[in-house]
Amino acid sequence: MIEIEGVTRIEGGRPIVDRVTFSVAAGQFCALVGSSGAGKSTTLKMINRMVAKSAGTIRIGGADVSTLDPQSLRRRIGYVIQSIGLFPHWTVAENIATVPRLLGWDKARIRARVDELIDLVRLDRDHAGRYPHLLSGGQQQRVGVARALAADPDLLLMDEPFGALDPITREALADELALIHHRTGKTILFVTHDLDMALRLADRIAIMDGGRLIQFAPPIEILEAPANAFVRDLVGRSALGLKLLAIRRVGDRVRPGLAAAGEPLASSASLADALSEMVVRRTDRLPVADSGGAILLSDIVA
Amino acid sequence: MTPRANAVLLMLIAVGALAVGTTGFVTHAPNRLVTGISIPLWRAAEPQAGAIAAMGATLLATAFLPARGWAARLALIAASALMLLSLDAAGAAARTLALGAPEAARTLLGPAFWILLLCAALSILDALQRLEARAAARLGVVTGLAALVAALIFTGRLDQISLAREFAGRRDAFVSEFVRHCALVAGTLGPALLIGVPLGLLAARRPRSRAPLYAVLNGVQTVPSIALFGLLVGPLAALASAVPFFAAVGVHGVGPAPALIALVLYALLPVARNTEAGLRQVDPAAVEAAFAMGMSHSQVFWQVELPLGLPVFLAGVRVVTVQTIGLVAVAALVGAGGLGTFVFQGIGQYAVDLVLIGAVPTILLALAADFLLSILIERLGR
Numbered sequence: 297m298i299e300i301e302g303v304t305r306i307e308g309g310r311p312i313v314d315r316v317t318f319s320v321a322a323g324q325f326c327a328l329v330g331s332s333g334a335g336k337s338t339t340l341k342m343i344n345r346m347v348a349k350s351a352g353t354i355r356i357g358g359a360d361v362s363t364l365d366p367q368s369l370r371r372r373i374g375y376v377i378q379s380i381g382l383f384p385h386w387t388v389a390e391n392i393a394t395v396p397r398l399l400g401w402d403k404a405r406i407r408a409r410v411d412e413l414i415d416l417v418r419l420d421r422d423h424a425g426r427y428p429h430l431l432s433g434g435q436q437q438r439v440g441v442a443r444a445l446a447a448d449p450d451l452l453l454m455d456e457p458f459g460a461l462d463p464i465t466r467e468a469l470a471d472e473l474a475l476i477h478h479r480t481g482k483t484i485l486f487v488t489h490d491l492d493m494a495l496r497l498a499d500r501i502a503i504m505d506g507g508r509l510i511q512f513a514p515p516i517e518i519l520e521a522p523a524n525a526f527v528r529d530l531v532g533r534s535a536l537g538l539k540l541l542a543i544r545r546v547g548d549r550v551r552p553g554l555a556a557a558g559e560p561l562a563s564s565a566s567l568a569d570a571l572s573e574m575v576v577r578r579t580d581r582l583p584v585a586d587s588g589g590a591i592l593l594s595d596i597v598a
Numbered sequence: 599m600t601p602r603a604n605a606v607l608l609m610l611i612a613v614g615a616l617a618v619g620t621t622g623f624v625t626h627a628p629n630r631l632v633t634g635i636s637i638p639l640w641r642a643a644e645p646q647a648g649a650i651a652a653m654g655a656t657l658l659a660t661a662f663l664p665a666r667g668w669a670a671r672l673a674l675i676a677a678s679a680l681m682l683l684s685l686d687a688a689g690a691a692a693r694t695l696a697l698g699a700p701e702a703a704r705t706l707l708g709p710a711f712w713i714l715l716l717c718a719a720l721s722i723l724d725a726l727q728r729l730e731a732r733a734a735a736r737l738g739v740v741t742g743l744a745a746l747v748a749a750l751i752f753t754g755r756l757d758q759i760s761l762a763r764e765f766a767g768r769r770d771a772f773v774s775e776f777v778r779h780c781a782l783v784a785g786t787l788g789p790a791l792l793i794g795v796p797l798g799l800l801a802a803r804r805p806r807s808r809a810p811l812y813a814v815l816n817g818v819q820t821v822p823s824i825a826l827f828g829l830l831v832g833p834l835a836a837l838a839s840a841v842p843f844f845a846a847v848g849v850h851g852v853g854p855a856p857a858l859i860a861l862v863l864y865a866l867l868p869v870a871r872n873t874e875a876g877l878r879q880v881d882p883a884a885v886e887a888a889f890a891m892g893m894s895h896s897q898v899f900w901q902v903e904l905p906l907g908l909p910v911f912l913a914g915v916r917v918v919t920v921q922t923i924g925l926v927a928v929a930a931l932v933g934a935g936g937l938g939t940f941v942f943q944g945i946g947q948y949a950v951d952l953v954l955i956g957a958v959p960t961i962l963l964a965l966a967a968d969f970l971l972s973i974l975i976e977r978l979g980r
Contacts, residue, residue, distance in 0.1 A: 346890055371892035381887030385905050394891045443891070 303352030327494035330504035374444030434465035556590035617713035646687035677721035692758035779936035790865035798873020830856035857934035872914020876907030
């Protein structure tokens with residue numbers, strides 16, 4: 297879906313992004329993680345050409361973005377930013393309709409699409425006619441996500457989208473983003489400095505530092521085999537086990553044929569969920585739904 | 599629970615009462631050159647004086663009532679009545695004094711009249727503010743009052759006041775100078791916007807242009823208006839005699855040419871500043887999002903920056919309009935015409951009423967422009 301090859305951005309004689317290469321398959325959720333100044337936002341903005349690159353190639357679906365017209369390119373790519381950037385003089389519905397309107401959709405189609413998106417991001421349809429300043433921060437960012445998805449882009453770029461929200465709202469929106477990703481199958485590039493958020497949401501994590509790509513791997517590999525001291529530091533030794541449990545799935549540890557009593561766990565639940573349930577129910581085994589088996593406490597740590 | 603008294607209203611009533619008690623309401627003079635004798639309100643127009651006292655008392659009572667709702671409505675009505683009664687009292691006094699007096703005798707408006715009128719106007723504004731009246735309501739109240747004042751004038755009830763008699767002899771001149779005044783204002787605002795808006799855009803887009811641009815525009819502002827008018831007379835006269843084309847299109851050392859040039863120069867700073875400020879206070883995140891959604895530069899400008907910057911820009915237009923209406927009066931000095939003509943004639947002849955014929959409409963014009971633009975801005979701001 298996206299291939300980034302040797303991409304470099306030089307500002308004031310210094311590379312901000314330095315020969316970054318990675319690719320993200322269609323439907324994948326890729327998180328760009330690093331501290332501020334690592335070059336992750338710049339990398340993201342070079343994809344929709346909000347920032348010009350100094351060298352390298354970026355291809356989306358095989359097409360080199362530098363050969364495409366930036367405006368039509370951007371209309372095909374959803375974009376969500378930390379500061380949200382809703383248009384304060386437009387209603388929620390008008391904000392969501394921005395790109396469809398630019399693309400010249402007819403009114404009925406736009407209206408239907410806006411309703412669909414309001415439902416998808418779980419806003420109230422009563423909000424459609426309101427102005428953004430009447431909404432909470434979390435609701436505003438839901439509108440931001442809906443606006444980015446309006447013209448049904450295959451690719452969604454998100455630059456610290458939940459960074460300005462309070463922790464509870466952030467968690468809720470992260471859960472819903474996972475759900476939206478699952479339901480729509482969009483390819484998502486997600487910039488964050490929060491590794492836990494990345495571990496939870498992403499199938500691929502790109503760790504950047506000082507403009508360089510340090511490691512590009514699935515979450516489990518980042519935890520189990522950090523590429524260098526920087527990544528090891530980022531992961532942190534404390535609670536590493538819990539982080540691993542949060543990533544591994546119950547489905548991979550089921551013992552078929554084993555019976556257990558009680559409400560079954562979903563096989564997509566994490567081992568952390570399973571452990572938590574065992575503690576709550578004071579048991580060492582739990583049935584797993586649709587597997588004809590159960591999971592044991594000893595399998596969690598195995 | 600006793601609500602707190604309305605201090606603004608109490609102050610206005612006190613000032614009004616003090617003025618009526620200690621100064622003359624009208625002045626009667628045997629002719630327009632000598633100083634007349636001043637006559638207090640209660641002797642100038644007895645029936646109206648009683649009504650004015652009653653309205654003052656009503657207004658006083660409302661000051662102690664809860665600030666919102668019907669008390670403010672009552673205050674609005676009482677203050678409006680006070681304004682109309684003051685005008686009517688002056689008109690009645692002038693009519694009474696004119697009976698049996700020689701043709702040259704004049705009844706001039708005294709300090710008590712002006713202060714009472716001002717206090718009534720401010721009380722009306724205070725009541726509107728307390729009612730948190732919306733634009734449409736404010737427009738309604740002001741239009742209604744203007745219609746009632748017009749009715750007083752057109753029924754001839756104010757005809758014997760010196761100001762009205764002075765005006766009656768100059769009706770045609772007044773109309774033409776008034777039109778000229780408006781034309782000069784329009785002739786200033788048009789070029790000022792055409793030049794000032796691009797300068798403001800430049801300042802917003804190119805930060806480096808700001809320092810030199812504002813140095814020049816601020817420099818112009820520091821030159822006193824009379825001096826600037828005067829300074830332009832010489833060069834323009836030279837230009838007109840050297841290049842016949844300029845003389846042919848009406849550019850001369852005196853007249854509208856130096857006035858318009860100076861007025862446009864004065865107007866540029868507020869226009870450019872507010873254009874820039876309007877654009878710069880637009881949320882950069884909204885602009886970034888607009889570009890990222892795939893808007894072109896012109897779409898971002900027309901759909902995002904312009905509507906979001908418009909209220910601040912119009913606030914600048916409001917300042918410039920009011921400023922220009924006032925400055926055009928001064929431009930009469932270089933022969934540009936306009937209402938200032940009467941002011942300078944009046945100063946020359948030591949005729950206060952003639953000054954007022956120029957000054958009062960200028961003030962009313964400025965207030966009307968300010969009021970209408972504020973309503974426009976309020977409507978856009980929602």
